[in-house]
Amino acid sequence: MDYRSLISSPTLLIDEKICRANIKKMADKASLHQMELIPHWKTAQSRTIGNWAKDYGIRQITASSIRQAAYMSNQGWENIHIAFPFNVREIPRLNKITESQSISVQIVNTFTISKLAEELKNSIGFMIEIDAGYGRTGVHMSDFGKIDEILRIAAGSDKLNFIGFYIHPGHTYYMPDKEGIYHETRQALAMLKSKYQAQFESLKTRIGDTPGCAVAHDFGDIDEMGPGNFVFYDLMQADLKSCEKSDISVALAVPVVDIIPERNEILVHGGGVHLAKDFLQREDGQKIFGEVVLLNEKGWEIPSETSIVKSISQEHGLIKASKELLEQVKVGDLLGILPVHSCMTADAMGAYLSLTGEWVDHAEKKSF
Known part of the structure; x- marks a missing residue:
């Protein structure tokens, strides 16, 4: 499956x-x-x-x-x-x-x-x-x-x-x-x-x-x-050089609910109640609440062009999308988000889904 x-x-x-x-x-x-x-x-x-x-x-x-x-x-x-x-x-x-x-x-x-x-x-x-x-x-x-x-x-x-x-x-x-x-x-x-x-x-x-x-x-x-x-691991640890992004073992799967091509943006169902509100900040002041990965049947891959979650509210996440991502995604698709702080994301979600389709327990015991 x-x-x-x-x-x-x-x-x-x-x-x-x-x-x-x-x-x-x-x-x-x-x-x-x-x-x-x-x-x-x-x-x-x-x-x-x-x-x-x-x-x-x-x-x-x-x-x-x-x-x-x-x-x-x-x-x-x-x-x-x-x-x-x-x-x-x-x-x-x-x-x-x-x-x-x-x-x-x-x-x-x-x-x-x-x-x-x-x-x-x-x-x-x-x-x-x-x-x-x-x-x-x-x-x-x-x-x-x-x-x-x-x-x-x-x-x-x-x-x-x-x-x-x-x-x-x-x-x-x-x-x-x-x-x-x-x-x-x-x-x-x-x-x-x-x-x-x-x-x-x-x-x-x-x-x-x-x-x-x-x-x-x-x-x-x-x-x-x-x-x-x-x-x-997570994006914060990658930023600190503790790991590579390829070492991050969790990703938040989020449904795409809208695409705004004139702004190069994608709206997803995935916000602060899922990712928490930790962020990294670029030198230009841009906040990063997560980074997009592409889901496939075996897990996910890191795309050649970076797309970031630029802002979040309670349930919404707004992605600043690369040209590559905009060309291949449509409403109803799933994207993966590498979290900035995996501890907080895991605590917020309270359960994990394995790549074999099995639920993995968490102390918060959120319903599967």
Whole structure:
């Protein structure tokens, strides 16, 4: 069956072959550097894609919320780490999940670790998130007083097990010197490991961004990597040189509803509720909300002339079309759109259609 016959409205396609190749490439890179790959599942949010990952030796994953962790629980994962400053209001739900699944959480302050020490019913692991320059969240790398206090409180509980230190160097997304950022990250984690490993012999250090993990060549003695976006990649990652456009494993299939040849524009059913509203911006100020690919029975191909989604509203997408595209498309056809930010597009769509015509699950469980 041609998967296109199943599509009547915006549908997120996934190319399993490309997705698996992305996972294998990152797993091979982690192995080369003697690191464990513990991917962040905030991008895929899928049990099925999780099973693909297991084929490449992946045994642990990371989630961005307790809801994601709950969805991925009891699927054979050795541990699921929630890489978001833990929300103490969710301790009752954490207690329920940890009855049957090994979970670890992210700690950034003494209040949270104290509440966990008081209210946990089952054992969990925890990592201390470190801020080494990003400035979003985490304990500053030099704030040993806070780190020591967190560890002291945890030591008073038989339910809290310290795993190590976690850094998400998210400024690799907007600063060009990724190697410089990774040098700072390596130094910070090496310093913390040196200071605390005598006390915690099995202490682990982890990094968690896709751009750095994709392009860096020196990880020092960091133990684990936890990128997420690499499973799908997207136009943002291609713009950052983390991947090629041919590595992007998802595309939004959208129906053509109108063609305006005098403006070289194509109107499609596919807007902000499908793609989200992330965009790239050209030097001339033009915003890009997606890039057109041509769908075929085997998937999609990148055309020789680029056509972009120039604007979106809730349901509409307006494409600035190349001459090549205008000459071959008609109302009622399907086009593919490579997303700017695949994490947000996948979250908005809540399901995937494979190129073999099978639906692939997503934590948001949108109806197929």
